[in-house]
Amino acid sequence: MFRRMRERRERDRIYEEQMHRALAEHDRISREIPLSRSASTAAQSPSVEEEFLPRELWAHTREDLAGMMIRYDQPLVIEGEVRECPQCGSYRPWVVYITGEDVWLRCPGGHDTYEPRLDAVWFNRNSGPVRDLHASLEDGIKAVGL
Ligand SMILES: [Zn+2]
Known part of the structure; x- marks a missing residue:
């Protein structure tokens, strides 16, 4: 029983660590690729803008x-x-x-x-x-x- 609880705690810890890493990676990417539709962004990298779905089609976070x-x-x-x-x-x-x-x-x-x-x-x-x-x-x- 204690071993299972320990294993479960370890799984939870690993899951939280992975989530934390994924969120940090998401934040890093979000900063590198601005998604706002400002004129300067569109002018600098129109191909990046075109690769993303329109904002209204994004999944909710x-x-x-x-x-x-x-x-x-x-x-x-x-x-x-x-x-x-x-x-x-x-x-x-x-x-x-x-x-x-x-x-x-x-x-x-x-x-x-x-x-x-x-x-x-x-x-x-x-x-x-x-x-x-x-x-x-x-x-x-x-x-x-x-
Ligand atoms: Zn009640």
Whole structure:
């Protein structure tokens, strides 16, 4: 058990390290290749501008979004315990949402609970690509059916 936990922590550490490196590389490339459509940029390197998709076709990044959410139907086990809503005792389904680095849980009763034991690494591991955009948290929660 401890070995598995150690291995999992090591995998998480490696994942975070790779994400950090990828983000640093992304930042470096972003600085080297300005994507703004200023006249001087276009004049200096029109071929670079032409190689990129129009901005409206770019995939959304975390920075574009106020938060992300997933529906989590199975019981949420954290540190070996099934997580229950502290207000109503529900244990599933959840909407798990992240704003900045904070992970929150919404139970079927509509109670929001901050969950400090979950983080962006956990969220990324359990979520897929962004499929839908919603104007507000409440719109998103309705859309996932909770
Ligand atoms: Zn509740």
